Amino acid sequence: DADVTQTPRNRxxxxxxxxxxxxxxxxxxxxxxxxxxDPGLGLRLIYYSFDVKDINKGEISDGYSVSRQxxxxxxxxxxxxxxxxxxxYFCATAHPGTGHTDTQYFGPGTRLTVL
Amino acid sequence: KQEVTQIPAALSxxxxxxxxxxxxxxxxxxxxxxxxxxxxxxxLTSLLLIQSSQREQTSGRLNASxxxxxxxxxxxxxxxxxxxxxxxxxxxxxxGTSYGKLTFGQGTILTVHP
Numbered sequence: 001d002a003d004v005t006q007t008p009r010n011r012x013x014x015x016x017x018x019x020x021x022x023x024x025x026x027x028x029x030x031x032x033x034x035x036x037x038d039p040g041l042g043l044r045l046i047y048y049s050f051d052v053k054d055i056n057k058g059e060i061s062d063g064y065s066v067s068r069q070x071x072x073x074x075x076x077x078x079x080x081x082x083x084x085x086x087x088x089y090f091c092a093t094a095h096p097g098t099g100h101t102d103t104q105y106f107g108p109g110t111r112l113t114v115l
Numbered sequence: 116k117q118e119v120t121q122i123p124a125a126l127s128x129x130x131x132x133x134x135x136x137x138x139x140x141x142x143x144x145x146x147x148x149x150x151x152x153x154x155x156x157x158x159l160t161s162l163l164l165i166q167s168s169q170r171e172q173t174s175g176r177l178n179a180s181x182x183x184x185x186x187x188x189x190x191x192x193x194x195x196x197x198x199x200x201x202x203x204x205x206x207x208x209x210x211g212t213s214y215g216k217l218t219f220g221q222g223t224i225l226t227v228h229p
Binding site (some may be wrong): 004031033040041042043044045048050058090092094102103104105106107108109 | 119121124149151156157158159160161164204206208215216217219220221222
């Protein structure tokens with residue numbers, strides 16, 4: 001089984017709908033991240049969490065919210081989806097290290113289309 | 116604000132060629148630099164991580180170098196194979212208020228044809 005899973009893998013929705021993307025991990029990592037990727041662009045950070053009680057905004061948090069339900073679960077919500085939120089969304093986890101050696105482990109991604 | 120740029124945006128080579136992917140970053144105060152591989156329909160897989168105090172890392176046919184002072188990294192792939200076809204992303208991790216966060220380049224799409 002995959003260490004980092006995302007559901008759903010694909011989603012088509014309409015403008016104005018509320019959408020939740022879910023991420024679960026079995027790696028036992030404290031840190032979790034949500035990114036979005038647009039064609040021709042790298043990944044951009046939406047929100048990140050260093051533990052259950054620590055939630056931080058990333059580079060592009062407007063229009064998004066998150067919930068860290070447990071160490072293993074981190075959900076991303078689009079309160080009122082709009083077409084320019086059409087993108088590939090990735091969840092990632094990391095183990096707290098020294099910073100110099102910690103890497104992030106990515107889920108398979110959720111392709112979201114907002115019509 | 117850290118900015119990461121990758122050149123070229125796309126590269127197509129015949130099987131067996133050695134190739135170099137380039138990554139540059141604007142702020143040299145980094146903790147580490149990582150190279151990731153992205154396959155369609157799959158997530159990112161970390162290939163190599165170079166700590167800020169290191170100059171290079173090797174894994175099989177892959178070699179990544181880091182020149183922090185000039186803000187540059189290269190990923191060298193020896194004897195390329197069709198299975199190497201993927202998007203390659205570099206990302207830097209910084210300290211301070213950016214601790215634990217990665218800034219990504221836009222990626223290089225590599226195609227290795229038989």
